[in-house]
Amino acid sequence: AQSVTQLDSQVPVFEEAPVELRCNYSSSVSVYLFWYVQYPNQGLQLLLKYLSGSTLVKGINGFEAEFNKSQTSFHLRKPSVHISDTAEYFCAVSGAGGGNKLTFGTGTQLKVEL
Amino acid sequence: EPEVTQTPSHQVTQMGQEVILRCVPISNHLYFYWYRQILGQKVEFLVSFYNNEISEKSEIFDDQFSVERPDGSNFTLKIRSTKLEDSAMYFCASSELNYGYTFGSGTRLTVV
Numbered sequence: 001a002q003s004v005t006q007l008d009s010q011v012p013v014f015e016e017a018p019v020e021l022r023c024n025y026s027s028s029v030s031v032y033l034f035w036y037v038q039y040p041n042q043g044l045q046l047l048l049k050y051l052s053g054s055t056l057v058k059g060i061n062g063f064e065a066e067f068n069k070s071q072t073s074f075h076l077r078k079p080s081v082h083i084s085d086t087a088e089y090f091c092a093v094s095g096a097g098g099g100n101k102l103t104f105g106t107g108t109q110l111k112v113e114l
Numbered sequence: 115e116p117e118v119t120q121t122p123s124h125q126v127t128q129m130g131q132e133v134i135l136r137c138v139p140i141s142n143h144l145y146f147y148w149y150r151q152i153l154g155q156k157v158e159f160l161v162s163f164y165n166n167e168i169s170e171k172s173e174i175f176d177d178q179f180s181v182e183r184p185d186g187s188n189f190t191l192k193i194r195s196t197k198l199e200d201s202a203m204y205f206c207a208s209s210e211l212n213y214g215y216t217f218g219s220g221t222r223l224t225v226v
Contacts (some may be wrong), residue, residue: 044157044205074180090157093119098211099145099164104157 002026002093005105006105013081014113021076021108023065023091030096038088038107047089050074051096057093061085086112120206120218126182127196127225135191137206143216146189147207148181150174151220153215157205163189196225 003026013019025031035047048059055067063074074091088107094100117200119138119219139146148160161171163181178200180192189208193200 030195044217046215046217092157099162099169101147101159101162101170102149102157102207102215103159106156 001030002029002095002103004091004093004103004105006091006108008108009106010109010111011114012111015083016068016080018079019077019081019085019110021089021091021110023074023105025072025074025093026092027072027093029097032094032096032100033065033067034092034094035059035063035074035076035100036088036090036092036104037061040087044090047076059071081110083112083114085110116216118206118208118216118218120137120204120221122221123219125224127223129225130195131225132192132194133196135193135204135206135223137218138187138191139206139208140216141187142210143150143208144211145169146181146183146211147209149205149207149217151155151203151205152199153202161192172219180215193223196223198225201225 005024017048033050036044037047047063048057050057050067058064062080088109090107091105092102121136146163149157151157159172161175162169178194182190201224203220203222205220209215
């Protein structure tokens, strides 16, 4: 079984500042890792995913994440945020391979202020 | 780009009634899932479905719930005797053999 911890429930940041949203996972098997974004009253949009290969993963909207196996982390970063990045961000993990369920973290509310 | 389609987008039902949430997964996907998100909370796994049977289910997915793939395209979640605490956003997803998770836009279920 896998679990995900997102320690920061809310992250306020000023526009054009960098941001890092933290995600740690626990698993006894190899994993796939994901970040999803959810805008108010909308569905889940995939930002990026790590399946294998390079540990630095680039996604949509200028986001990137780095898989760190030794620290069991998959932190999400963006060098310069915009007001439009205000949303809930969910980290998720699954066992590697097809057909495995996703286990989500509790989410981090990113609030970008002027 | 292929999409997972969910209908209806919003359903209101009276407590004790049965509801059926419908999903059309991506046509060449092999695995199908239902997830639930209670307002303000995290997304929770309910059930996965492969080769016309349940492959995994969570402790939430008790006898009140059932899933079905009645034809080659639809995937449904039935909730019997709905309770107030069943109010949530329900997401359908499908995936390819190795990976390819795609979520639908969700059905907001409100039990009154």
